[in-house]
Amino acid sequence: MLDILFIGLSLGSILLLVALGLAITYGAMGVINMAHGEMVMIGAYVAVLSGIWLKASLLLAIPLAFVVTALLGLLIERVVVRRLYGRLLDTLLATWGIAILLQQAVRLEFGLSFFGIHVEGLGAGLQNVAVPAYLQGTFRLAGADINAYRTFIIAVTAALTLATWFILYRTAAGMQVRAIIRNPNMAAACGIDVKRVNAMTFAFGSGLAGVAGVMMSGFKTVFPDMGTTMVVDGFMVVVTGGVGSLFGTILSSGLLGEINALVAIGTNDILARAVVFGVVILVILVKPSGLFSFKGR
């Protein structure tokens, strides 16, 4: 039983890393970023490429992926999302277009395949990343076999969540983000540079997704389309937890991860996902504002 709960916890951790980024971009900026899943994908490819070209281990890929995806997020915010503030559903459509572009960019090896240049590690094929030896295997804890890599995932997620919490609630920049979540116009009137803070928020969320991608590359195959399911799962978590609530996002990602793991053990993976979707629909129907949304303004 403990080992199943543990698997659920690790699934929930990955979900949390993806959802944190979505939660802050959606909650703070009113942007639905459908290209967020592609950040996960690109993070995973950073792990693949750094393994092939730099001979770097998974550990080094984590900061690398954060920087790459954060910069990419910044670029997307500057070029596209910035023009769409206040048009929620348009951000969804435009970022969907970006998601397709990014998928194709990886599949076409950034367009280099047109010139007959092949970049090893990119392209339409499946990729795998080797987990370092000290993270392989299992150890016994309270009578259950605990997978070392899954423990690593949980630890990294916990660290990043703590960092996010610290930035949001203990720094001046976080204060500005929270002010924007509550009321962007008032925040702007108080002299907060909303555009700059938004861009930074977007970049930070993208960076977290990139790290989630590195984590995922350790136990799943990496391919250009992998992001789409991630963004859907991420939104489920954000909506279930309550938009704008960091605490809700954490709890609901744990909850959905556990439901997924428990049903998957009893039946199969496909049905487990179906049950998760069903639970999300029920939650929205019963509590449209999410399980842990903060009370009004």
Add this chain to the structure above:
Amino acid sequence: MSIERKFQIAAYVLFIAVIFAAPVFGDEFWLNRISKYLVYGMLGVAIALTWGYAGILNLGQGLFFGLGAYMLAMSLKLSSLTSLQQGSDKPVPDFMLWNAEPGAPTELCCINKGSFIWLPFQSQSVGLVLGIVLPVAIAGALGMLVFRKRISGVFVSIITLALVLLVRLVMVDAQPVTNGFNGLTDLGWLTIGGIEFDPYSRATYYLCAACLSLTLIGARLIVETRAGMILQAIRDDHVRARYLGFDVSLYQVFFFVISAGIAGVAGMLYVVVAEFASPTFMDLSFSVTMVVWAAVGGRSSLLGACIGAILINMIETEVSETEALVEAWKAIIGLIFVLVVLFMPRGLGGLAHDVLRQFIRRLKPGTAPSPLQQQSEAL
């Protein structure tokens, strides 16, 4: 009748005339392809109806399309030759026999645990009726739940999105009954009143063209009724509409159901034209793609959304068949999405509207729109 309205009617008439005249220009393979685009055009109308007029962004329209498709496909599967030539006198889908346990009776009732739900589909009319009734019933039930609770905006989108993915997964998981990922292939032809609808025949093309024309005209008429006006009022300010005494959720449910019905019919037509039904109809990407067609064509213009769907699919086929761009066509489509949302938020329909307005102003210098009208458009 204003000049603008005359132009609008002319556009509808012209469009319908063009699609009915199309068979003159091409061979049967081309016609088959165009039939598919017309089906997509119906989906564009369905999206424009809910999104543009009701303000409900349904990210799960593929559910209604897929259900319509599967209902008819099950009927057509049982009337295909491969289902009949299985040794028993009653037709049985071939995939069920391949996967049957040894010793299982080759009868629909009990070849596997769920196969009895195929029994009613031995009649094609059951499939035809269910293909529209089921989407409508589900949309009605969902609409009652969602709109009565005053759930709106993104939350409706997330519910519909989750629902379509849920149904898709259940369909895939029910492999013995639905053939899972493979979907239903090798279907028979639809027969109505003695006419067989060969997918490569003109009859099938005209069936699609007629359905699309009826959908367009019907949808246009219904948004111009009192109910349609109230719906647009709800879209613009649902609180005020509620205070004025309108049963907001009732109108939303009504139009949601109509849109689902259109998608159901489109699904059935697609099965007739393409001869397969697949779980990919209920993929997230297909549902979002439909929304993008409507966005490119113009979400608040029924004809625009329809033309948008047809146009994008034409471009897509054209580009994907150009040798140099085979690999890149998807990226090009992605780029079009981004550019349209950024620089043409009202789509082709909005563009046409502006051009028309300029044209009318030149034609009759005295009929410039009043400041109030301009203001309402700016909003």
